[in-house]
Amino acid sequence: MQLDPRSITVMTALMAAVLGAVLLGVRRNYPPSIRGLLPWSLAPMACALAAGVYAMQGLLPDPVVAQSGNALLLAGCGLFYFGSQRFFGRRVTWRLWGGIALLSLAVLTWFLIRPDYRLRVAVFTGTMTACVLAHARLVLRDGRGFAARLIAGTLLLQAAVLIARGLAAFWVDGPASSRFAMTTVQTAYIASYCFSALLLSVGVLLMASERVREEFELLATRDALTGALTRRAVLQAGGEEFDRWRRYEQPLSLLLLDIDHFKQVNDRHGHQTGDRVLAEAVAVMREQLRATDRLGRYGGEEFVILLPSTGPEAARASAERVREALAAHEPAPGIPPCSASLGVAWTQPGDASLDALLARADAALYRAKAKGRNRVE
Known part of the structure; x- marks a missing residue:
């Protein structure tokens, strides 16, 4: 059965929005020591908005759809990363990645003025890959437990798909190709984005829950005054x-x-x-x-x-x-x-x-x- 990329994009928007709302709601139940929940909550919402904007292709001018969707998707990717940086107590490098995102959007704007869909795909997937691999490196270095392995595995798989999509653009696409072209490569790319957003949202929720359990175990085994064992x-x-x-x-x-x-x-x-x-x-x-x-x-x-x-x-x-x-x-x-x-x-x-x-x-x-x-x- 041939899947419709536009339908997948709409479903992705709905799922990501629900996951973002769930994360935003449960963060109130976590202690303040669990950091990073707000960026993690906003990340799937940004991805949902990006998918919603992409789905409006044909209803809005193509440059507006392309740049708005790209900016929101880059923001979602960055917010997942910044949430993990806060969670692990690392310095949040939003200025560095914000500058990289703005530079990428400027290059993409140029290829909208001088249209070449293949180069736009290559530049965008390259920027996303860099952010995803930086995120995976952070989780592999500082994370532990099942949730961290789930997040790291999802990020590495996502990076592999992004790299493959960027390279495949020069074989399966043309300068005037469409985002919703009915090709196997494009369908697989959009579907993988849907599942990665889902798994990342579930993974960060599990990782926060594991941290809460560790803190409760520490409270149960450590004397609050001296830090000695109870x-x-x-x-x-x-x-x-x-x-x-x-x-x-x-x-x-x-x-x-x-x-x-x-x-x-x-x-x-x-x-x-x-x-x-x-x-x-x-x-x-x-x-x-x-x-x-x-x-x-x-x-x-x-x-x-x-x-x-x-x-x-x-x-x-x-x-x-x-x-x-x-x-x-x-x-x-x-x-x-x-x-x-x-x-x-x-x-x-x-x-x-x-x-x-x-x-x-x-x-x-x-x-x-x-x-x-x-x-x-």
């Missing part, structure tokens, strides 16, 4: 490390740390100052830990540090480094210094769960407090 998250990680010890017999140690005299800090300086003491203490502790170690807030001013693949001697050395770093740390002006007491425990034959280590570390911590604090037991 009690639940660190105990879950500890359970996984304990299972690894039982299965592979890799050593596992655990530190239980308590900030000394923290109640006095709150009573004398206020809870806001106490919060800053905890935040600074966590920052100091992190500097003394390995990438594989896990630091979690156990409750109040008490913290748990998991030390995978670490035996008793190495664990005690790590605890001493943390204690000395806290004692030597010079806090910001107005923040009182702090020290910490630490209890060290490690896996032993007969341990049935992580609770056994926590109980021994807790007993060691109370011995450290009883012996004067600011020490490791």
Whole structure:
């Protein structure tokens, strides 16, 4: 069955308009930290307007249809790209691509004055290809997950179609050819534009949703004040490390740390100052830990540090480094210094769960407090 390019263009306009409206509506439900949704919402709408203008060929003067449609389609392509730049926290290069688009439109105007449809197709597809490939490079570099792969794959396929259309113009078209010529090449080109607009809109919506899920997961596993793992998250990680010890017999140690005299800090300086003491203490502790170690807030001013693949001697050395770093740390002006007491425990034959280590570390911590604090037991 021979498809009508004009009908495909009209359907593309309707689909893109609906997708743009959906994106514009759902962006209100996303947190402000998810950036780029407005350009992404406007992009399919610009593509819809471009398709609508193209479909009016024969009703409006050809130069008006050609340049208005080309400008809107370039704007839609650029808006998809600018939305991704904002989403990934990159500088938005709208001036650069705006200049390229204006230069391209100026060249296209010349080939309207001296008509040559083939050269117009070559210039336009070349400009679009450059923008699409820049967008694909950004997503491949900064994106991750299924949505990013969907967007990158769609962009690369779109670039391949654009290149093929630009080259084919010199074989299948003539200087006076029409945009809606009933050729297989032109029909495939317009149809691919329809599907790419659809897939890009779906892809950016999925990518924004994945980012929201990541932020919720981060909130669920990170203590809002200190950035350390929450009690639940660190105990879950500890359970996984304990299972690894039982299965592979890799050593596992655990530190239980308590900030000394923290109640006095709150009573004398206020809870806001106490919060800053905890935040600074966590920052100091992190500097003394390995990438594989896990630091979690156990409750109040008490913290748990998991030390995978670490035996008793190495664990005690790590605890001493943390204690000395806290004692030597010079806090910001107005923040009182702090020290910490630490209890060290490690896996032993007969341990049935992580609770056994926590109980021994807790007993060691109370011995450290009883012996004067600011020490490791």
